[in-house]
């Protein structure tokens with residue numbers, strides 16, 4: 001990546017505003033149920049602490065729509081981070097004004113402070129310049145480490161870069177390098193696996209990937225629209241009727257580009273969208289009117305596994321079936337195992353795909369698991385992420 005990183009600038013004794021993505025899931029009691037995103041930001045925070053910077057962390061949590069809402073307070077995150085760092089994390093009750101300025105002015109070299117949720121101010125998502133200037137006014141340097149929010153042009157991701165020097169953090173650098181290298185300089189064969197529920201969500205991704213990959217595997221609910229485009233009856237399966245024409249065009253595009261397009265040849269068909277629904281594995285030509293395809297079948301999984309086993313680079317986004325239900329999790333499980341075993345560079349993005357990989361306990365065997373769902377999709381679509389674009393060139 002040709003952006004300056006936190007390691008390219010002097011940070012000792014400086015107040016450094018670090019945008020992190022601490023948008024973590026909380027339960028009813030306000031406890032953090034998955035701290036992966038917090039842990040992923042530790043390399044940058046620890047680097048700054050060790051280098052003697054005064055670290056001011058900013059993040060959003062949830063979508064409080066510009067209102068102060070205790071449900072979305074970052075206070076529990078400050079406590080958790082303090083445990084992870086084994087040092088005090090000062091919590092500021094607001095991200096601007098005296099409640100922020102005062103504790104920031106007291107920070108010593110190597111100390112860490114977390115500002116309250118930036119989305120408690122409507123100006124954040126509007127990328128309001130005076131709000132951005134106030135935030136920037138807290139610090140002398142800006143570090144963006146929030147890959148998960150890099151697709152948003154908000155005050156704390158883009159606006160602040162107009163007022164103080166702005167560089168990328170170590171997580172941001174890692175995310176962009178892994179995915180950028182895979183897309184631009186892949187070791188071949190390069191195989192992309194796209195699944196999940198909706199074609200419409202991932203059209204841009206498929207179109208962009210068809211320009212780059214050697215093989216494209218399509219599974220999950222979105223495969224039904226392609227099966228329909230191939231002339232099969234998909235019964236009551238999830239289908240985007242208005243995208244069937246587009247699916248036909250994508251099948252043609254794959255042909256003309258010489259990309260091997262792998263679609264299901266059999267599916268697990270059920271009579272209801274339920275964990276205990278009666279189900280059977282059938283060829284795609286045999287799906288009955290009253291059935292819905294909820295997973296890829298064993299023959300398809302085998303075909304997908306064979307394709308994945310040859311890959312030197314794999315990008316995976318979206319599960320192969322309704323993996324949340326045991327009866328329809330096998331396809332995703334087999335694909336996860338095949339990706340983990342392929343021996344190439346393997347990159348997983350997307351909230352549900354990451355959840356699936358964790359559920360299958362193969363996360364450790366992947367080269368890179370992205371912390372961004374929406375951000376990684378936009379990256380794979382070939383879009384410029386505003387939070388990255390705004391950072392200084394190296």
Ligand SMILES: Nc1ncnc2c1ncn2[C@@H]1O[C@H](COP(=O)(O)OP(=O)(O)O)[C@@H](O)[C@H]1O
Nearest residue numbers: 196197220221293294318321322350351352353
């Ligand atoms: N055949 C299917 N029919 C209906 N839903 C499906 C099917 N296959 C997968 N899904 C659902 O797709 C959802 C994930 O889709 P998506 O949000 O696109 O993935 P990701 O978060 O990885 O990008 C899961 O909740 C899964 O149950």
Ligand SMILES: O=C(OP(=O)(O)O)[C@H](O)COP(=O)(O)O
Nearest residue numbers: 021023148149351372373374375
């Ligand atoms: O969790 C996030 O996105 P993701 O669920 O797409 O990974 C990011 O923190 C961005 O949050 P937003 O989609 O409310 O802007």
